[in-house]
Amino acid sequence: MGEVELSCLAYVKMYLHACLFPRCSVNGLLLSSSPAGGAVCVTDCVPLLHSHLPLAPITQLALTQVDVWCAQTQQRIVGYYQANACVSDCSPTPCALKIADKIAEQCNNAVLLMIDGGKMSPDYRVPPIVMYERKDSRWTLKDKHTIMLRQWEETREIAGQLLDSGDHSLLVDFDSHLDDITRDWTNQKLNAKIAELASPANV
Amino acid sequence: MASVSEMYDVTWEEMRDKLRKWREDNHRNSEQIVDVAEELINEHASKLGDDIWIIYEQVMIAALDCSRDDLAWTCLQELKKQFPGSQRVKRLGGMRLEALEKYEEAGKQYDSILQEDPTNTAARKRKISILKAQGKNTDAIRELNEYLELFVGDQEAWHELSDLYINEHDYGKAAFCLEELMMTNPHNHLYCEQYAEVKYTQGGLENLELSRKYFAQALKLNNRNMRALFGLYMSASHIAASPKVNAAVKKANVKYAAWAANQINRAYQLAGRGTKENKCSVKAVEEMLESMQITMS
Numbered sequence: 204m205g206e207v208e209l210s211c212l213a214y215v216k217m218y219l220h221a222c223l224f225p226r227c228s229v230n231g232l233l234l235s236s237s238p239a240g241g242a243v244c245v246t247d248c249v250p251l252l253h254s255h256l257p258l259a260p261i262t263q264l265a266l267t268q269v270d271v272w273c274a275q276t277q278q279r280i281v282g283y284y285q286a287n288a289c290v291s292d293c294s295p296t297p298c299a300l301k302i303a304d305k306i307a308e309q310c311n312n313a314v315l316l317m318i319d320g321g322k323m324s325p326d327y328r329v330p331p332i333v334m335y336e337r338k339d340s341r342w343t344l345k346d347k348h349t350i351m352l353r354q355w356e357e358t359r360e361i362a363g364q365l366l367d368s369g370d371h372s373l374l375v376d377f378d379s380h381l382d383d384i385t386r387d388w389t390n391q392k393l394n395a396k397i398a399e400l401a402s403p404a405n406v
Numbered sequence: 407m408a409s410v411s412e413m414y415d416v417t418w419e420e421m422r423d424k425l426r427k428w429r430e431d432n433h434r435n436s437e438q439i440v441d442v443a444e445e446l447i448n449e450h451a452s453k454l455g456d457d458i459w460i461i462y463e464q465v466m467i468a469a470l471d472c473s474r475d476d477l478a479w480t481c482l483q484e485l486k487k488q489f490p491g492s493q494r495v496k497r498l499g500g501m502r503l504e505a506l507e508k509y510e511e512a513g514k515q516y517d518s519i520l521q522e523d524p525t526n527t528a529a530r531k532r533k534i535s536i537l538k539a540q541g542k543n544t545d546a547i548r549e550l551n552e553y554l555e556l557f558v559g560d561q562e563a564w565h566e567l568s569d570l571y572i573n574e575h576d577y578g579k580a581a582f583c584l585e586e587l588m589m590t591n592p593h594n595h596l597y598c599e600q601y602a603e604v605k606y607t608q609g610g611l612e613n614l615e616l617s618r619k620y621f622a623q624a625l626k627l628n629n630r631n632m633r634a635l636f637g638l639y640m641s642a643s644h645i646a647a648s649p650k651v652n653a654a655v656k657k658a659n660v661k662y663a664a665w666a667a668n669q670i671n672r673a674y675q676l677a678g679r680g681t682k683e684n685k686c687s688v689k690a691v692e693e694m695l696e697s698m699q700i701t702m703s
Contacts, residue, residue, distance in 0.1 A: 226434070226471075255569075255572055255600070255603065257572055257573065257575055257607070258572065258603045258604065258606075258607050259603070259606055259607040259609075260602075260603050260606045260607070260617075260633075260636070260637050260640055260641075261603070261633060261636075263640065264636050264640065264694075267694045267697075268690045268691065268694050269690075271689075271690045271693040271694050271697070272689075272690045274693075275689065275690070275693075289539070289541045291540075291541060292541050296573075297575060298575075381632045381633050381636075382632075384632055384673060384674060384677045385677045385678075
């Protein structure tokens with residue numbers, strides 16, 4: 204199958220989401236602002252839940268809301284990510300497969316991304332992620348060489364910086380939004396901070 | 407780096423009181439606890455009196471949560487000196503072994519507590535936590551069921567069991583646990599709402615109607631529970647859209663859904679007032695409600 208590119212913004216927010224709730228399983232959606240066809244470019248992500256991932260109502264609600272927002276902002280849902288609470292096991296859970304299946308119905312080269320908690324230590328050299336793609340109705344492991352993270356070193360730096368400065372607490376996932384609806388699950392503030400750190404002036 | 411008291415301009419008494427509040431409310435804000443308590447112990451230990459022991463316990467557990475084994479070890483030594491032979495301290499020692507992933511040793515520690523005192527619930531629950539940490543969910547569920555047969559009033563255990571069942575997708579049993587919790591805590595809106603979510607997930611007309619009722623109940627207990635409000639809207643909409651319901655039921659559910667949609671809109675408009683960044687969310691909700699209405703009629 205094709206290549207997948209993961210942007211700095213998407214990676215950093217996913218990573219911070221997992222760091223913000225180290226004791227819970229977390230999940231979220233991967234978005235792309237590029238047109239369909241060719242390589243999949245994951246340009247952004249929306250963190251969804253950190254509690255009761257298998258329960259349906261809030262997941263359905265979140266999927267509908269993100270769908271609507273994507274239509275408004277010319278983005279598409281192209282994948283799903285999850286980080287399991289139990290660090291020793293980063294295989295996709297049944298609920299991960301179910302949601303990924305649903306996404307694949309609308310997007311035929313959708314990706315399923317699992318964050319490998321075991322590889323998230325401060326001295327990790329490689330992206331702590333495992334990607335799956337759909338081949339013959341099953342989710343199979345993707346060849347590492349087809350996954351691209353441009354400027355990985357800078358991305359890792361930025362994630363580390365935001366974690367050290369405590370800015371990861373700025374991240375709002377859908378669960379947190381429902382606890383306080385004034386909080387913005389599109390994370391405009393955090394996006395701006397990441398963009399600032401990623402700009403050529405800072406690198 | 408500035409001290410906590412400097413950064414937040416608080417006195418040592420206020421820090422001590424904050425720690426007590428967090429203890430009583432069972433907050434798991436471990437990084438904060440470590441920051442505040444470490445400073446309190448280092449600078450003001452003499453003023454704390456006998457409070458210091460319970461603070462040592464609190465900060466030790468928080469330190470384990472943040473991988474601060476140095477701090478945890480110090481606290482444990484102080485507690486061991488003051489309370490030699492205490493089972494409560496022994497349990498803390500077991501927790502430290504758990505944090506270091508030395509599960510077998512931790513298990514032995516808890517077993518020795520249980521030999522002396524078979525009714526020690528804390529040690530029994532820690533043994534179940536070890537199973538959970540190792541990903542042995544089915545074993546944890548089995549042990550927790552056995553535990554609850556003996557200690558049927560343990561709310562924390564019932565809630566833990568319901569979470570475990572949800573993760574195993576055994577929604578019927580999760581619902582049973584939540585029913586136990588609702589019986590003993592009839593004013594807790596969160597249990598109602600969680601029960602409703604489980605029923606909704608189980609699916610089918612009967613479960614949807616139950617879920618709608620419990621979402622409504624949760625709202626009665628707390629009219630600001632957004633999950634319950636959305637849940638009410640979604641369950642009523644699904645019931646109204648079902649081909650299996652008669653006209654009267656359909657009409658009633660359309661009314662409930664419309665009411666919920668109205669409340670949701672109002673809540674978002676109130677929240678969105680003045681903040682530019684919330685315009686995205688408000689619009690998304692409006693469009694979602696519109697699109698769901700179209701499918702309903």
